[in-house]
Amino acid sequence: MGADGDGGPVHGSVLDGIGATPLVRLNRIVPEGGAPVWVKTEWANPGGSVKDRAALAMVLDAEASGALAPGGTIVEGTSGNTGIGLAMVAAARGYRAVFVVPDRTTPEKLALLGAYGAEVVPTPGLVPREDPRHVQQLAARIAAETPDGWLADQYANPANPDVHERTTGPEIWAQTGGRITHLVAGAGTGGTVTGAGRHLRRHGVEIVAADPWTSRYGGGDGSPYYVEAVGHYLHPLTGADSWPAVYDTAVPDRTERVGDGESLRTVRRLAREEGLLVGGSAGLAVAAALRVSAAAGPDGLVVAVLPDSGRIYLSKYFDDAWLTTLGFLDAAEEPLVRDVIGPHEPGLRVAPATVTIGELHAEVGPGGPGGAVPVVLPRATDADGTATWSVPDVIGCVRLGELAGLPAADRVGVHAGPPPPTVGHGEAAATAAARLDDAGVDPQDPVLVLVDGRGVTQIERAALDG
Ligand SMILES: Cc1ncc(COP(=O)(O)O)c(C=O)c1O
Incomplete structure (x- = not known):
């Protein structure tokens, strides 16, 4: 609260409330002997996210250049928050708004866009960049085909990083009285870390980009991850990978890679131990910041x-059933899945959909239960030479015995059945068994076991009976 009787400012429009967000000190989760960690509360913007800044800046810029005419239509491809910011700006300034969103976007975000009066066009999120249904491609086409349509294009629009260089960076410098030593921010378009980072670098601040473990930005294998709106996913069939033009990768001094499990468990700790209810990308940034704090010591900030x-994100990151079935959280009731299935060999044996049956027989060995082998999208390995198997990457399943006698030159993907059902390693074994039984899974059927959202081994359904 401000001083007694200080009621705060009166704004001419909701848009005047964008920016000047508070910093809050973390009190209970910072490591002993580490640097203090202060967080920039970007949800305090009136549209609820950091993207309000970029949304308003892009619209003002387009109005000034004439690219956006009075009564025109704002179009954008967005996983949600840029859309919410643009929808708010559109409503306040009298524009129509149309947003192309990936189909995995949370229902809450879609409802918010509709609440501001925006139109929403869902499209598959996990398709190659060249696919006409790809979020950016479809948004560009709708903008071109709509009279007075204007594509905000947050990935290439310089107004996006510029607003962070003019506002977010200087605010943080002023709020810390110039004592900040490290800035940690995730990168989606890269606008925040590029812009705020550019300003703070000039003052000698070290800039750390926080990145989901499998994101391409930090050298990951590009496979899907569960923290929304940051990092760079790569569909294996994308020909030429391109990174957003606004992300100046020379700005961060380094990247901290954080696994989904660490990010999501940090989200829960922020809510339960600091009273801060925040999204997954905030958990990612704080998880990285806690590491930076431990290394920097008490003289840092x-x-x-x-x-x-x-x-x-209430239906995801704060839903215990969602977290447990994906292997992020342990159930209270024992025994857990991992207690009853016993030890397993590390390294799940999989078949990339593009290998031939001949190659598969030579490479995979006996397979899982009943000779079952999950079929996955072919994926390059991580910078450290490993590849991990996220659920959306598992597109089918073959049984080695059933491939005998088929042409050795046939690709495995052609003969694949549906992907195996999954269980989280921390689910209660009885709950997981009942769930699979309800779904009609037979006792001898293969089941993929997930740790932190990624397949680690296969079991027979019957193994859950202990
Ligand atoms: C929740 C959330 N976190 C992080 C980001 C990334 O911000 P930037 O695009 O500035 O890199 C976004 C962008 O949409 C977001 O919505």
Whole structure:
């Protein structure tokens, strides 16, 4: 609260409330002997996220250049928050708004876009960049085909990083009285870390980009991850990978790679131990900031940018059933799946969909239960030479015995059946068994076991009976 009787400012429009967000000190989760960690509460923007800044800046810029005419239509491809920011700006300034969103976007975000009066066009999220249904491609086409349509294009629009260089960076410098030593921020378009980072670098601040473990930005294998709106996913069939033009990768001094499990468990700790209800990308940034704090020691001052609130992720990051079935959380009731299945060999044996049956027989060995081998999208390995198997990457399943006698030159993907059902390693074994039984899974059928959202081994359904 401000001083007694200080009611705060009166704004001419909701848009005047964008920016000047508070910093909050973390009190209970910072490591002993580490640097203080202060967080920039970007959910305090009126549209609920850091993207309000870029949305308003891009619209004002387009109005000034004439690219956006009075009564025109704002079009954007967005996983949600840029859309929410643009929808708010559109409503306040009298524009129509149309947003192309990936189909995995949370229902809460879609409902928010509709609440501001925007139109929403869902499209598959996990398709190659060249696919006409790809979010950016479809948005560009709709903008071109709509009279007075204007594509905001946050990935290439310089107004996006510029607003962070003019506002977010200087705010943090002023709020810390110039004592900040490290800035930690995730990168989606890269606008925040590029812009705020450019300003703070000039003052000698070390800039750390926080990145989901499998994101391409930090050298990951590009496979899907569960923290929304940051990092760079790569569909294996994308020909030429291109990174957003606005992300100046020379700005961060380094990248901290954080696994989904660490990010999501940090999200829960922020809510339960600090009273901060925030989204997955905030958990990612704080998880990285805690590492930076431990390394910097008490003389440092770490600031992490927390992009949005947890309210729009209640059906995911704060839903115990969602977390447990994906292997992020342990159930209270024992025994757990991992207690009854016993030890397993590390390294799940999989078949890339493009290998031939001949190659598969030579390479895979006996397979899992009943000779079952999950069929996955072919994926390059991580910078460290490993590849991990996320659920969306598992597109089918073959049984080695059933491939005998088929032409050795046939590709495995052609003969694949549906992907195996999954269980989280921390689910209660009885709950997982009942769930699979309800789904009609037979006792001898293969089941993929997930740790932190990724397949680690296969079991027979019957193994859950202990
Ligand atoms: C929740 C959330 N976190 C982080 C980001 C990344 O911000 P930037 O695009 O500035 O890199 C976004 C962008 O949409 C977001 O919505």
